[in-house]
Amino acid sequence: MKLLTGNSNKNLSKKIAKNLKSKLINSSIRKFADGEIYVEINENIRGNSIFIIQSVSSPANDNLMELLLCIDALKRSSAKNITAVIPYFGYARQDRKVVPRTSISAKLVSNLITKAGADRVVTVDLHAGQIQGFFDIPVDNLFGTPIFARHIKKNIKSKNIICVAPDVGGTERARALGKLLDVGLAIVDKRRPAPGKSQVMNVIGNVKGKTCILVDDIIDSGGTIVNAAKALKDRGAKEVYVYITHGVLSGDAINKIKKSIIKKLVITDTIDNLGKTNKAKNIEVLSISNLMAEAIKRISNSTSVSDLFK
Ligand code: R5P
Secondary structure, three states, X not given: OEEEEOOOOHHHHHHHHHHOOOOEOOEEEEEOOOOOEEEEEOOOOOOOEEEEEOOOOOOHHHHHHHHHHHXXXXXXXXXXXXXXXXXXXXXOOOOOOOOOOOOOHHHHHHHHHHHHOOOEEEEEOOOOHHHHHHOOOOEEEEOOHHHHHHHHHHHOOOOOEEEEEOOHHHHHHHHHHHHHHOXXXXXXXXXXXXXXXXXXXXXXXXXXXXXXXXXXXXXXXXXXXXXXXXXXXXXXXXXXXXXEEEEXXXXXXXXXXXXXXXXXXXXXXXXXXXXXHOOOOOEEEEOOHHHHHHHHHHHHOOOOOHHHHO
């Protein structure tokens, strides 16, 4: 078994490699003057099982193309099998036609990864579980909720906690965390009047006097979470913590979080954000590297990955 990293999140790849007591494959990933990406594997990998680690985070198009070219280079170098380890699976939010005449990017990206030559995909908190079915190869979707549950139990001492989904689509995720913490569930009724804009219509459930744990898969512009947190406070919540797997954190998101009533935003390192998050006191980053390393080990040894979540 060998590990290859793309350029999107080398810090995470190094942590995974350290955990597995393995080295990253010697490779060169560069750009031609016109921006085309060039991948070269600088060591023999013939007959090896290779795990290529690459998040499809910003710049999403470059990082996706890097992933595809890495898979292609591995295939042409006679790797025995190739697992695409995609901590943050970008392009997943367009998973159906919400209005007529739009693309379904999650399906197209799944096709591209398979066509490039991947034999298996490992990812974390897919935006929608059914995206696994867009692939005809095995997909292991790892969950961040146990990491969050451990952090909450250790750091939040309140006896009056409630898990909150910031929109109806996030209900299952919030319920799963609520189950691990043995607490109830509330749901924010969010509408999107236009792409990138979010509006809270209502809060389903009683949050008065409670410590609210908002949980989601992605924080992008921060609009969803900041508006949801405010709506909870307006309805009498005592305090609001936020747990989100993928810190996309585009544009002014960090400032919005800094200025918000959110007591703490906890994200994972599926996306390399250190340069940005260091500047905000109410943002904490937990590493997903141990979970990913353990999943890679189990896939390599053909043992159960789902047992990790029992
Ligand atoms: C949407 O369904 C996702 O789960 C997130 O709620 C959304 O992507 C967050 O976006 P933003 O931070 O831009 O509101």
